[in-house]
Amino acid sequence: MRLRSGPMQGEKCHVTKESLMSMPTIDDAAKVLADPNSYTDETGLHAALARLRAKAPIARVEVPDYRPFWAVTKHADILAVERANRLFTNWPRPVLMTAASDDMGAAAGIRTLIHMDDPQHRVVRAIAADWFSPKAMKAMGDRIEQLAKQYVDRMREAGGECDFVSEVAVNFPLYVIMSLLGVPESDFPRMLKLTQELVGNDDDELRRSASSDETMNALLDMFGYFQHLTATWRETPTGDLGSTIANARIDGEPLSDIDTMSYYAIIATAGHDTTSSSIAGGLHALIEHPEQREMLSADPDLIPLATEEIIRWVTPVKAFMRTAAEDTTLGGVPIAAGDSLLLSYVSANRDEEAFTDPFRFDIEREPNKHVAFGFGVHFCLGAGLARMEISKFLAELLPRLKSIELNGEPRLSATTFVGGLKHLPIRYSLI
Known part of the structure; x- marks a missing residue:
C-alpha cells in the first residue's frame, strides 16, 4: 500500500472540525485499530484517531474475527488504566490478536512479562532488571558507541545509497540485544528472521505465511x-x-520451560524490533524536517x-490490551468485568490535550510525556537501552552526514502491535 504524504512526511497534520465531520462514522473510525493495513496509511490512521478522541474517546469495537474491545484513545484515560493495574489486568489478553490466535496462544501456555500481573510480574521482571539498570547501561555505553560507528561505517561503504531499514536499522539493535542475551553471532540472521516473522505476522512481506498456524510455528x-x-x-x-534467565530461581524453584522460553522471546523481540523502528522512523523524520536535522547537528x-x-513520533508499540477485573467506569463509560480495552499509544502520543501542536x-x-514505553508497573524494561541505542547512533551519524535524501518510497509494515518502516531507501554523503 502506498505511504501517502502525512504526519511523518509533512510539517504538520491539521485535523479540522470540517474534516472530522466528513469522515466515516465513529464505528468505522474505531475499526481501523483492528486493521493491520491502517498502520501503513498514517494520514488515514491519524484522522480516524483524531475523530475518536474528539467524538468517542472510549469506543466499542466489534469486527469479524476479533473478540470485542473498547478502544481507549485519550492520553489521560490511558494513564488512568495503566495506574490501576489491579483493576485493569494484562492477563488474559495483553495484545490485540484474532480470536483464533488468542485461543492458540492460550493453549500453548505462553506467559511473557506482558502477560503477567503482580505479584508474579514483579518477581519475574526482577530476574532481568539489573541488566537494564542505569549502572548496566553505563557499562554498555562504550560497546554501543563502537557498534554505532561500525554501522555508520557500513553506510559509507555502501557507496551513498542503501535501504536504511534492512541494511542498518534492523541490524544494529539486533546485534546489541542478541549479544546481551549471549546468542552466538553466527545465529543472529536466524534470530532476525524469527523476530520479524513474529512481530510482522500481519504483514504480507514479513510473515512466514498467512496461516496463523505458521505464526505459531515461528514461535515454536x-x-x-x-x-x-x-x-x-x-x-x-x-x-x-540468557544464562541469568536459564538459571533463575523463584522460591527456590527454576522457571518452568514455557516461562523460560517466553522470557527469551519477549527480550529478543521487544529488544530488537521496537528500537529498529524508532531508529528508522527517526531518520525519516529528520530527512523530512531538514531544519530540525540542522539544529540537531549544530x-x-x-x-x-x-x-x-x-x-x-514513531511509537513502535502501537497498543497493548487490558481486561477489567470488575465492573467499573472509564471516562463516564460503563466497563463490565471481563471487558477488554485497547490502549492506543499511537493516539495518546498525538493527543491535543497532552501535547502542544502534537503533529x-x-x-x-519539553516536557514530552509520551507513553511509547507504557506507564506504571509495566513500563518498558528496556527503555534505557532503547534510548541509549538511538542516542548513540545519532551522535555517530550526524557529525559525519554531509547530505541525505529519500531515494525511493518509504514503506510501513502492516501491524496492530509492533512495527514501523520496513523499507527506507536513502541517498546520502558521509564523511
Missing part, C-alpha cells in the same frame, strides 16, 4: 532454539542475560530531547 522454532541454549547455559553458566546536546521526540516534529519538545 524460537522456543526450540532457546531450549537448546538453555540446556547449555544450565550446564555451563556464562556471564550473559547542537548535539539536544540529542536526549530529540530521542524522546523520535520515540513519541509537529519538534526535537526541542
Whole structure:
C-alpha cells in the first residue's frame, strides 16, 4: 500500500472540525485499530484517531474475527488504566490478536512479562532488571558507541545509497540485544528472521505465511532454539542475560520451560524490533524536517530531547490490551468485568490535550510525556537501552552526514502491535 504524504512526511497534520465531520462514522473510525493495513496509511490512521478522541474517546469495537474491545484513545484515560493495574489486568489478553490466535496462544501456555500481573510480574521482571539498570547501561555505553560507528561505517561503504531499514536499522539493535542475551553471532540472521516473522505476522512481506498456524510455528522454532541454549547455559553458566534467565530461581524453584522460553522471546523481540523502528522512523523524520536535522547537528546536546521526540513520533508499540477485573467506569463509560480495552499509544502520543501542536516534529519538545514505553508497573524494561541505542547512533551519524535524501518510497509494515518502516531507501554523503 502506498505511504501517502502525512504526519511523518509533512510539517504538520491539521485535523479540522470540517474534516472530522466528513469522515466515516465513529464505528468505522474505531475499526481501523483492528486493521493491520491502517498502520501503513498514517494520514488515514491519524484522522480516524483524531475523530475518536474528539467524538468517542472510549469506543466499542466489534469486527469479524476479533473478540470485542473498547478502544481507549485519550492520553489521560490511558494513564488512568495503566495506574490501576489491579483493576485493569494484562492477563488474559495483553495484545490485540484474532480470536483464533488468542485461543492458540492460550493453549500453548505462553506467559511473557506482558502477560503477567503482580505479584508474579514483579518477581519475574526482577530476574532481568539489573541488566537494564542505569549502572548496566553505563557499562554498555562504550560497546554501543563502537557498534554505532561500525554501522555508520557500513553506510559509507555502501557507496551513498542503501535501504536504511534492512541494511542498518534492523541490524544494529539486533546485534546489541542478541549479544546481551549471549546468542552466538553466527545465529543472529536466524534470530532476525524469527523476530520479524513474529512481530510482522500481519504483514504480507514479513510473515512466514498467512496461516496463523505458521505464526505459531515461528514461535515454536524460537522456543526450540532457546531450549537448546538453555540446556547449555544450565550446564555451563556464562556471564550473559540468557544464562541469568536459564538459571533463575523463584522460591527456590527454576522457571518452568514455557516461562523460560517466553522470557527469551519477549527480550529478543521487544529488544530488537521496537528500537529498529524508532531508529528508522527517526531518520525519516529528520530527512523530512531538514531544519530540525540542522539544529540537531549544530547542537548535539539536544540529542536526549530529540530521542524522546523520535520515540513519541514513531511509537513502535502501537497498543497493548487490558481486561477489567470488575465492573467499573472509564471516562463516564460503563466497563463490565471481563471487558477488554485497547490502549492506543499511537493516539495518546498525538493527543491535543497532552501535547502542544502534537503533529509537529519538534526535537526541542519539553516536557514530552509520551507513553511509547507504557506507564506504571509495566513500563518498558528496556527503555534505557532503547534510548541509549538511538542516542548513540545519532551522535555517530550526524557529525559525519554531509547530505541525505529519500531515494525511493518509504514503506510501513502492516501491524496492530509492533512495527514501523520496513523499507527506507536513502541517498546520502558521509564523511
